[in-house]
Every structure is written in structure tokens, then in C-alpha cells.
């Protein structure tokens with residue numbers, strides 16, 4: 264599988280999302296995915312499933328160094344001492360001595376960006392996270408983080424799929440060689456019934472979901488973390504890597520409506 268090399272880490276382009284997977288179901292899904300060949304797992308303190316992710320990693324028997332683990336600090340915990348507390352709790356639940364990537368899950372109103380990144384950088388210097396990054400950051404916020412603070416962010420994880428235009432953020436990230444990690448890459452499953460994607464899939468012996476996923480993974484500097492609880496879907500998403508889309512397919516996908524943002528938690532200060 265292709266990797267994205269960023270800020271000293273190699274992140275597999277396809278990872279397993281785990282939002283809404285809990286407890287033993289989460290452990291089983293993570294163990295299954297690792298058994299099938301996944302080497303990138305995405306979790307967050309907010310998902311309440313880091314214990315299940317940790318149990319799945321342990322049960323897989325795969326060497327720690329061969330797995331990329333991302334977790335995230337919730338927007339209510341962005342004061343320096345709160346970040347430390349959240350981080351320690353995440354590591355303990357994951358049963359790990361370090362993570363590969365630690366993200367700010369959402370920006371918060373009134374957050375102190377320099378203090379936040381100083382704390383995150385210390386965690387990196389201490390070797391407890393190999394890299395740091397952000398999620399749901401706008402171009403304006405990215406500019407502050409990258410150009411004013413100079414924080415070495417390894418990615419911006421944002422909603423990105425065939426039904427949502429992200430040209431503005433994508434262009435900025437590409438100009439700074441920062442990867443985009445696409446969440447909700449299957450539009451929370453909504454891609455499966457789309458006629459255009461189904462028609463493309465029929466030409467390639469692939470499903471609509473595989474087409475939607477491969478469209479993302481074909482893009483430079485883009486990783487994707489579909490959540491799949493069943494082994495069949497996990498395998499189908501791995502197999503999507505073998506789908507070969509052509510210009511005609513990409514033109515048809517470009518013509519889909521791209522205004523469907525699915526995640527809006529209500530506390531985001533500004534999307535632009």
C-alpha cells in the first residue's frame with residue numbers, strides 16, 4: 264500500500280475509521296482489519312473506544328512499529344494541562360507507550376494556538392507522539408499554525424468525499440506539502456446508492472463505494488479512513504486500491520453535486 268511521508272512518519276494512504284465502534288465490536292473490527300492488512304487505525308478520545316482499539320491492536324499480534332495509530336484531543340481539552348491529561352488517558356486506554364499522530368480534533372473558540380502547539384511539540388519531543396496535526400482546520404487557521412507559529416503539522420483531517428468540494432483547503436495544504444486525511448470518505452455510506460458511481464463501478468467490476476474511495480486515494484497527498492465494521496467491507500475497501508479509474512470516470516465524478524457537508528457539530532466558529 265502507498266504511504267504518505269510527512270513530518271518523519273509514513274502514514275498508509277488507507278486507514279480504518281472507528282467512530283461509533285464501541286467496546287468488543289471495536290476490538291473485533293480493529294483485529295479483523297489488521298489481520299486483512301490494514302496498518303493505519305484512526306481513533307479519538309471523543310469516540311470512547313480507545314480501549315477497544317488498544318485491545319484489537321494487542322490481539323492482532325502485529326508489531327507495534329508496523330502500525331500507524333492516530334488519536335485526537337477533544338476541543339474542550341485544549342488548555343496545556345488538559346491536553347496533557349487527555350494525552351495520558353488516551354495512551355493508557357490504547358495500552359501504548361506512544362502514538363504516531365496526535366491531532367487537535369476541532370478548533371475551539373478562544374483557543375490559545377501558540378500554547379496548544381507548544382504543548383503538542385513537547386509531547387513530540389518527549390517521543391510520546393511521533394507527529395502532531397490538526398483536524399477540521401480552515402485555511403485561515405492553517406495559515407496561523409503553519410506560517411505564524413511554524414508548527415510542523417503532519418496533516419489536516421477533514422471531511423472529503425465525492426459530494427463535497429474541498430478545493431480551497433486542498434490547494435493550501437498541497438502548497439505546503441501537508442497531507443489531507445479524508446474523513447467520511449464514503450459520505451457515511453451515502454455513496455453506495457449513487458447512480459453515477461454505480462455506473463462507473465459496473466464498468467470496472469467494482470462497487471460504488473470502491474469507486475468513491477479510489478477517487479480519493481488517486482489524489483496526491485490524500486489519505487482516507489473509511490469506517491467498516493464488517494470484514495467484507497474492510498476487504499472491499501482494500502480491494503478498491505486495485506480499481507483503475509480513467510478520465511471519463513473522473514469527469515463524471517466531477518459533475519456530481521459537491522455541496523453536501525455531513526458533519527457540522529454546531530460549535531465550529533467559521534467554515535471559510
Ligand SMILES: NC(=O)c1ccc[n+]([C@@H]2O[C@H](COP(=O)([O-])OP(=O)(O)OC[C@H]3O[C@@H](n4cnc5c(N)ncnc54)[C@H](OP(=O)(O)O)[C@@H]3O)[C@@H](O)[C@H]2O)c1
Pocket residue numbers: 279280281282283305306368398399420421445446447448449450451452455470472473488489490491492493495496497499500526
Ligand atoms: N476528525 C473528525 O472530526 C472526524 C469526523 C468524522 C469522522 N472521522 C473519522 O473518519 C472515519 C470515517 O467516517 P465515517 O465513519 O463517519 O463515515 P464513512 O467512512 O464515510 O462511512 C461509514 C459507513 O460506510 C459503510 N461502509 C464501509 N465500507 C463500505 C463498503 N465497502 N461498501 C458499503 N458500505 C461501506 C460502513 O458500514 P458499517 O456500518 O457496516 O461499518 C458505515 O456505515 C470515522 O470512523 C472517524 O474515524 C473524523
